[in-house]
Amino acid sequence: MADTRRPLSPHLQIYKWQVQMVSSILHRATGIALAVGTLVVVAGLLHLAAGQESFDHFKNVIGNPVGEILLVGWTWALFYHLCNGIRHLVQDTGAGYAIPQFVRSSWLSVVLSLVLTAAVWAYVLTAGGAA
Amino acid sequence: MTAKDLRNPLKVARGLGSSQSGVGHWWTQRVTAAALVVLLIWFVITVLGLLHADYATALATVAKPWNALLLIVLLVTMFWHAVLGLQVVIEDYVHTRWKEVLSLVLIKFLAVLGALASVLAVLRIALTH
Numbered sequence A: 001m002a003d004t005r006r007p008l009s010p011h012l013q014i015y016k017w018q019v020q021m022v023s024s025i026l027h028r029a030t031g032i033a034l035a036v037g038t039l040v041v042v043a044g045l046l047h048l049a050a051g052q053e054s055f056d057h058f059k060n061v062i063g064n065p066v067g068e069i070l071l072v073g074w075t076w077a078l079f080y081h082l083c084n085g086i087r088h089l090v091q092d093t094g095a096g097y098a099i100p101q102f103v104r105s106s107w108l109s110v111v112l113s114l115v116l117t118a119a120v121w122a123y124v125l126t127a128g129g130a131a
Numbered sequence B: 001m002t003a004k005d006l007r008n009p010l011k012v013a014r015g016l017g018s019s020q021s022g023v024g025h026w027w028t029q030r031v032t033a034a035a036l037v038v039l040l041i042w043f044v045i046t047v048l049g050l051l052h053a054d055y056a057t058a059l060a061t062v063a064k065p066w067n068a069l070l071l072i073v074l075l076v077t078m079f080w081h082a083v084l085g086l087q088v089v090i091e092d093y094v095h096t097r098w099k100e101v102l103s104l105v106l107i108k109f110l111a112v113l114g115a116l117a118s119v120l121a122v123l124r125i126a127l128t129h
Helices: A019-050 A052-063 A065-092 A099-126 B009-015 B022-049 B055-063 B065-093 B097-128
Strands: none
Touching: A019 A052, A019 A065, A019 A099, A019 B055, A019 B065, A019 B097, A052 A065, A052 B055, A065 A099, A065 B022, A099 B022, B022 B065, B055 B065, B055 B097, B065 B097
16 A cells, blocks of 8 residues: 555545435444444353353343343444345436435434434333343 | 566566456345345344244244244355355455454354254254254
8 A cells, every 4th residue: 555656535533524424434334333243142042052151141241231232232333234134226227316415314224223212222221121 | 567577568467456356346235135124124124023032933933844944045045145255354354464364254154054054953943843
């Protein structure tokens, strides 16, 4: 990289923050977080297959406060990546590129992901805590 | 490319960049994404249904033929989609060639390992319960 003299595009700090940019950055960030989260799914299934004691241990680990905070984070990451992913699939058909639509759908991804996360965890908490 | 290189420049260009696999990558990422929309909604609902289930119920749920099948499809699709996404992130941000190649190989190893380990776990549960 250092030896190229090609012009570089201006970096993040140059731009005024706007929701289209946030939704794009979040899509990538949540994607990375979810890739890490797949390991929790793997761990859960391995412990489930290994026997009751092993699975109880897994449930205790993910059920502690730090584990639950991470699970809330992963829930939101999943719903955000899901909502915004559907938005991108729609955009792949060529639809929704007019700036007002683009801004509106960005907000929709953000807000809907928060609503879904709140709904899931409201259900978990009213059902008497996770795990 | 040096003047001594006897190959036609087109021969070199064809082997580089996205000329071979770019469309395949793009398309596979979309197809796995569409599948994951359905699979993950099913997965979230299934997990929420198991909130207060005891161990035996959790096992029995995973062991049901349709659940085991969908779970395996989910795991393979999920890791596939994750590798395609992480690959683009690494290609965008890792500018030292050997680190880039090493990371690309590493995420593929980890994804195959994760997918196989979890699929084997599901099969173990499905075939013994």
